[in-house]
Amino acid sequence: MFRAIVFSAVPVGIITGIAITLMQMVGTEPLILKAETYENAGSAVPESAAPAEHSHAAAAPAHDHAMPAAEAHDAAGHDHGDGWSPADGFERTAYTLGANVLTAIGYSLVLTALLSMTNVSHGWRTGLFFGLAGFASVMLAPMVGLPPELPGSPAAELAARQTWWVATAVATAAGIGLLVLRRETWAAVLAIILIAAPHVVGAPLPPAGVEPLAPLELERRFIIVATVTSFVFWALLGALSGTFLKRLSPSV
């Protein structure tokens, strides 16, 4: 079974990764690049410590002057401005493609494994619904508290946000799984608690009084485009995973 899942997830990840990279090239990528121009402009004028805290995060390496402020305010914990990063253009797109393919393979491995664990008939339709559950778990639920951000947006400490993000995704997936797979009342009650709890606890919020560097309109457009792209990603990943697993799984 392990073999079947891997042999299914790899081609699914490659196809989905390529498709989503093409979508990002016309969707999210231009918005990210535009936001980085604001981010870089912001770091050129570090008028107060607070905005400078976020300005050193750009991909461009030419902003050493922001570093003293960054060291003073390292509580935000995100100084990664001066290391290697892919050059804009082809190289950057190539790394994005690679990261997209790897992410898709990873998600497809998990999704295909869950498909094969449950006693449901495989096929593109079941896969599609698993994909939609994935979209709800790792995109919709986390973005209630932590919406997709453009470079230069103020945010809480990275580790805290990552912890909340993972906990929310896992709790939501578990809740959806309980709702779909169990008929008992307690399961439904537990599912609702699991899905609501992360938002009752609340996501780590950005520090008060720090403005994002990019205009609000750009930020909003990015959220919409990122969400729609993610929706297509999950629909495609789910349907393909269901199809490939059906073909590759040893007949039971």
Next chain:
Amino acid sequence: MQNQTAEKAAKPAVTSKTSNFVQSAMAACLGVFVIGFVGFSHLEVVHNAAHDVRHANAFPCH
């Protein structure tokens, strides 16, 4: 892997079901590891390479 077919032939129901589950769980763990590396690694090089993907996927970033 190679004993899966043998198991299936010998004692079909329970054993193959258990091994199916364990193998699926292993595949899921591998997937989580890959996602964690691309989307959540604090290594600067990994972050910068996967930067745009992290933003687009709403992975916490920066």
